[in-house]
Amino acid sequence: MTHPGEQALPRIVIVGGGAGGLELAVRLGDKLGKRKQAEIVLIDAARTHLWKPLLHQVAAGTLDSHADELEYLALARWHHFTFRLGRMDGLARAKREIYLAPTLDENGEELLPRQSIPYDNLVLAIGSQTNDFHTPGAREHAIMLDSAAAAERFHHKLINACIRAQATKQAAGEGRMTVTIIGGGATGVELSAELHMTTRILSSYGFANIHPEKDLKIVIVDAAPRLLSMLPERVSAAVGLELRKIDVEIHANERVVEVSPQGVSMASGKFIPSGLVVWAAGIKAPDFLKDIDGLETNRLNQLVVDQHLQTTRDPNIFAMGDCATCPQGEGKPAVPPRAQAAHQQATMMVKTLTNRLKGKALPTFRYHDHGSLVSLGEYSTVGSLMGGLAKGSLFIEGLFAKVMYWSLYKKHQVAINGWFRTWLATWAETIARVRNPRIKLH
Structure with a gap:
């Protein structure tokens, strides 16, 4: 809260606490929020974060979602940002405000009224939802x-x-x-x-x-x-x-x-x-993003951004992750909607927003494809690695691929919780596997 005579800090609002949005909030909080150089606000419709690539394990019962969820309020306290619960449904660029729909509790009663949140810089990291292509039923x-x-x-x-x-x-x-x-x-x-x-x-x-x-x-x-x-x-x-x-x-x-x-x-x-x-x-990106307050979007409702991740029609609004379509250059497809892309964009956006506050030039986003891994549970893991390990693509499978797949999640945990908390969490996971059934039975 700003006291009389005290200058308000520039406010960076991040909408979406997925892989990219949460990593960005944590890093900006530790870099700018802790030093009182900016106010960092993270908004999400859920109270906890779960890494999206784990959803298939939750569905099958091989992962207890409650054991792997991260509490936004706790993370906000540890990493010097503010968490606001709510689902964005509107934008007023002229006022530099976003709007959150009323939040209901489990009984359908209003928990939070409709809210308006002001911003100086806005980062939309809302992610994506399933596209049913209007298939009947x-x-x-x-x-x-x-x-x-x-x-x-x-x-x-x-x-x-x-x-x-x-x-x-x-x-x-x-x-x-x-x-x-x-x-x-x-x-x-x-x-x-x-x-x-x-x-x-x-x-x-x-x-x-x-x-x-x-x-x-x-x-x-x-x-x-x-x-x-x-x-x-x-x-x-x-x-x-x-x-x-x-x-x-x-x-x-x-x-x-x-x-x-x-x-x-x-x-x-x-x-x-x-x-x-x-x-x-x-x-596809959520339907409410389609041409929201005049911003440019594509047929999948994704916000069109330039190579600085700025939306094409408003330099104060950035978009990243699955809700954005980012060019890779002439004749190349847009950056794919993958967790590794969101992680790379979050890393760059820390420098981008820091530079913007200082009036410096913004960096250009360059996507580096490190390959893809597909886990088949206990049966196998296969994939391809790209970049420094091989010219072109290196096919991998078996134990090495399993370790690589596991390390991707650990890398995400380290980005949010740091090495020590991730180390403790890994030991806790190991103990839980011995103590609990191998799958969730309820």
Whole structure:
């Protein structure tokens, strides 16, 4: 709070506490907030942060989301920024204000009224949501795996279905439950392997009627000619081979035209009867961002930014992560919506905003693709590394790939919590694995 006669600090407002937004708030808080050079405000609709690449594990029950969540209020206290709970739904560029919708509690009663938050510099890091491409029935009958709440909802449905199967002794193959995953990207592929592993573990906890091949059928449907179409073909082929080994059914080159309570219909005429449907195909930025107060957006509602990550029509507003489309240069595609891109952008934005406060030139963002890794639970990890380790792409799999995948999450934890807290958390995770069931059973 500013006292009479005291000059107000420049206010940097960050909307979105995902991988990039939270890392930026922590670093700016430690650099500028701690020294009283700027007021840093982070806004998010949730009270806790969960690394989005872990959602498939939450859905399968192999990760307890509550154990890995980070409290925004605690992080704000430790890292010298302010946290505000709320969901942005409007912008007034002339007033330099954003608007937050009323926040309701679990009973539907108003917890916080509509709010207006002033800013000097605004960073939109709102992330993305699942794009159902207006497919009939998708919103009503499929779970969109784009939040911790959605992943928890899927897990509860999965466990309930397994309890029903356990209570009813059936002949082999009779009444087999089908989980259809729409989308053959990283989320869909990783979820399919985790689900198979979950069912196998359940059978060891007294669910004698649950068998991963006999009682659960896992199907992946994708409109592209192959799984993981954005990654090298060798990675795609290796993943497809591993999934077929565990009896995952793959339908490539198939466009979904309708999702109903009975199952999934495809343009080719195929129909997959399904007990559970997950939609993990495609992303878009939230709908309210479309041309918000005159800012330039693309057909996916993403804000168009330049190579400084400034929006094209307002130098006081920056955008990063999945909600932004950032050019890489003539003839190149935009920066891909990946966690590594958000991390790199957050790192640069610390320098960008520091320079802006000092009136210095802004740095240019250059994306460095370090490759991609896909985890198939306990079965395998495959991927490709790019950059300094190899000219072009280096294919990796097995234990080395598993370690690399694990280290990505640890790198994110270090960026937020520092080395010491991350070290303590890693030991706590190790102890919890010994003390707790291997999957969440409720």
